[in-house]
Amino acid sequence: MSLSYEMENSRAWQTYLAQINQVTPYLEEDLIPFVNTLKRPKRALIVDVPIVMDDGSIQHFEGYRVQHNLSRGPGKGGIRYHPDVELNEVMALAAWMTIKTAVLNLPYGGAKGGVRVDPRKLSPRELERLTRRFTSEISPIIGPQTDIPAPDVGTNASIMGWMMDTYSSIKGHTVTGVVTGKPVHLGGSLGRVRATGRGVFVTGLEVAKKINLSIEGSRVAIQGFGNVGSEAAYLFHKANAKVVCVQDHTGTIYSEQGLDVKQLQNHVAQHQGVAGFPEASMIDDQEFWTIEMDILIPAALEGQITAERAQNLTAKLILEGANGPTYPEAEEILLQRQISIVPDVLCNAGGVTVSYFEWVQDMASYFWTEDEINQRLDKLMMSAVEDVWSKAQEKQCSLRTAAYILACERILKARKERGIFPG
Structure with missing residues (x-):
């Protein structure tokens, strides 16, 4: 991993923290004491993932699962396979998932995971062994009511199928809702890709x-x-x-x-x-x-x-x-130039929204058509745009700041109302 990439990934977490600091003055006074909740992950797990390669050698890979915030429900977020995955990047991506699920008003918190590996250099059997070992290592903290992984960069439906099967084998029964983005015939949702x-x-x-x-x-x-x-x-x-x-x-x-x-x-x-x-x-x-x-x-x-x-x-x-x-300094320039930005936490939330639909369908063992999925997706996304736009007009701020105000209000109200245990 290059030093420059480490610095960039560390900067991803700093970018997120800058976004939280920017939105804090807009929040209701009774929520301010809880803001620090958003500035640190609830849980970060680093695991060693040893696998037997096709040539009989043993290689070790480093894996991560970060649960940033669980105040509004189980963690939700993808699994990334990439040679430059590292903790600061995963922390930032988990935090953005916390914001994203809250912007869409989904009953989730934010999580993210990954393994530092180039999946293109592994054979299919090595990739399966890596996935199954990684799943077993993070299995104590994932589950359909605790933390639900999904595909991300370098992973796909097949990998989610292996994760589901591994977790189910550990539990002794089929648990389709432990991951989303699975193959349709294993409980995946139409329209997810x-x-x-x-x-x-x-x-x-x-x-x-x-x-x-x-x-x-x-x-x-x-x-x-x-x-x-x-x-x-x-x-x-x-x-x-x-x-x-x-x-x-x-x-x-x-x-x-x-x-x-x-x-x-x-x-x-x-x-x-x-x-x-x-x-x-x-x-x-x-x-x-x-x-x-x-x-x-x-x-x-x-x-x-x-x-x-x-x-x-x-x-x-x-x-x-x-x-x-x-980057935040780039956004300042863009806003000064009156260029509108639909922020990631709203713009690319279609995937997590249909992941939510998949989870709901798995829980009910009742599945919808692709037209029904698309109609429900469009309705939720349009409603979220309206909420964020209205908040931006009310506060006279950018769409990103408005999205963060909306999300942080929802998260911190949940945190406040749940209280701190033990006190």
Whole structure:
């Protein structure tokens, strides 16, 4: 792991703390004594994950599960497999989940987990062994009423299936609700894979109306073309916006006329990246931040919009598909330039919302159609946008600050009313 990456990840937690400090003056006076609850995780578990490799050797990997706050319900948050995973990053991601679930008014707290590993370097059998061992190590603190993992960067439905099976084996009976994002035939929910991207689109649509930005004909640039970026691109394309630029780990492509998103999805499925897409030109990665655009969707990793990049962005609306893509000093510049930002804790909450639907369906053993899922998702996301927008108008603040005010009020009222035990 590079020193620079460690510093960036440490900064993710500092970014979160800065956001809490910024929102504190807006809170009701009787909630202020409880604010420090939000500035430290409730529980952080670091585990050693030894596995037998295919060649017979034993390798050790470091794993984490952080429960940031459980005042409003069980922890909820993904499991990340990435070579640069470390504790400060996981703490920040868990904290943002606390805020996110509260903004959507879901009955959850925030959690996050991960293993420091490059999953692409493991065989399928090694990946399964890693997942099962990691699950067994964190099993004392997870469960359908305590902490519910889900997929994140580097993990998928199959990995959630292994986690569910391992936990169920430990408990001696099938526990489908211990994770979400599972394969549908193991109790997963329809619509889950596309839910985060759909949420980005729905919140973008609602805020665009409020700032009088026409979606039809608008120029959209997207960083990241995984589940989130590709689905958002597809829905904006269907709404007659022009997706003119896409950047991923393989490079940056550009088309003045707009990209055929369906063709690009097919290309990425075949070639594992946007590079070489025949209907577009390759441009330098840094040009992504200066091209003419109306809507920017950062849907990759955190810490992408720096102060320098914020100075040059031409977007009128930023939809944070990724967690923590905008540094606080960059946001100040963007707001001064009257660029609207739909914050991550609202914008990309479609995934956790459908995870909530999956959990509810598992508890009831009764499952909904994809149309029902999408209708319920759209309704919740639009309601959350309305709540946050109204709070921003009332307090005369940014959408991010409004979202944090709303979330912190809900969390801290729960903390206050539950009291502290033992006293």
